[in-house]
Amino acid sequence: MSDTSTADPRALIIGASRGLGLVLANELVRRGWQVIATARQSGGELQAAADASNGRLEVESLEMTSPKELAALNERLKGRRLDLLFVNAAIDRGDLSIAEVPTDMFTEVMVTNALSPLRALESLRGLVAPGGTVAVMSSDQGSISRNTEGGYELYKASKAALNQLMRSYATRHADDGQTKLLIDPGHNRTRLGGPDAPLTAEESIPAVVDVLEAQAGAPGLQFLDRHGEVVPW
Template sequence: MTSPSGRSRKALIIGASRGLGLVLTKELVHRGWEVIATTRRGGGELHEAAEASRGRLRIESLEMTQSEQLFALRERLDDARLDLLFVNAAINRGNLPIGEVPTNMFTEVMITNALSPLRTVEVLRELVTPGGTVAIMSSEQGSISRNTEGGFELYKASKAALNQLMRSYATRYADDGQTKLLIDPGHNRTQLGGPDAPLSPSESIPAIVDVLEVQAGAPGLQFLDQHGETVPW
């Protein structure tokens, strides 16, 4: 996969050690992208994928919630020119009604799921070329209009906050020439989604990459599912 300038397309995936981020990284490498992928810990499948990638996959260490690590990553990647920046990170702390959620749990989930992804985008956005894409993994559960079933109130609130912050970001940088996407990957069998989810990452991620490639260069912010269909706010 090459850019309009003829060089290999390059992506930075934040949060690639397992689950959707790992499969996304592998799929992009499979399609010929050069990929930089971050992880909080060494070893595992991501490092195996890097060893098998013939130099197309590079791994960087990052704890996304730590600002100093973000700025250090930005310095290390100063010469990078990205066609895609994709932030994939979220936690779920269970199915408590909001009145039973401890303050520290609320803070942890909101920092990880809403604040940190946007702070990451703010720090790294200048590495993305005009015409490149800034994308964040969201969820249909962040859709206020589709919140018609009970449960997982804190997780839903964090994803709705993420979506609102991304909307504000898109408004501030409306003229930067970058495509901006929130992606709902569907309910996948991951550590976050649980073993009974209807989708597997191997099913949903290739479709998501199709969406990323089709939408490259599109103006404005879109909230799309894995099939490229609009998710209502």
């Protein structure tokens, strides 16, 4: 059944069980969006938010690193039309120099932070309406030109790889009419960002949504921070 008859904008958020993704889902609902949000496990804060949303937030199960589960989600959502597909997923395995990183850790971080977000876009992009937006949560840690301080080499490399793969995606799909965004939300106090980060998700995500709404319909790929300013590659 198609959902194109409603005027409310619709979003699918990949990775919304906690942190930035959860706050993003709640902020979009607050602004009148219909939101589908995914989590690897049922229950928790996301389900509680859905239960309290008067039907505006629904939860889907997804392990983003599984192509089989991505295909199954795409099949379940067939006929839905999205104005926004947002992929929010990343892991960090600590502040090691690259010489100290085991091969299996390197593979895990690269698969989760770079390969899987692009697989998600490729699997689900057909749900996004012409003129809609596909966006991925990146980080200024992925900016090569800003990498002037030491630390977190694997995480930085994974975000740079994510940005490069998104550039390739945008080149391949240049004529699809969809807005493409990489978003740097700033350094937030999440499980990933740590307890000493200067921002809370509740402070940064409303600004991120302002950027998403302001950029809707813009052509090409942009790498922007939460203020809508360009982040250097």
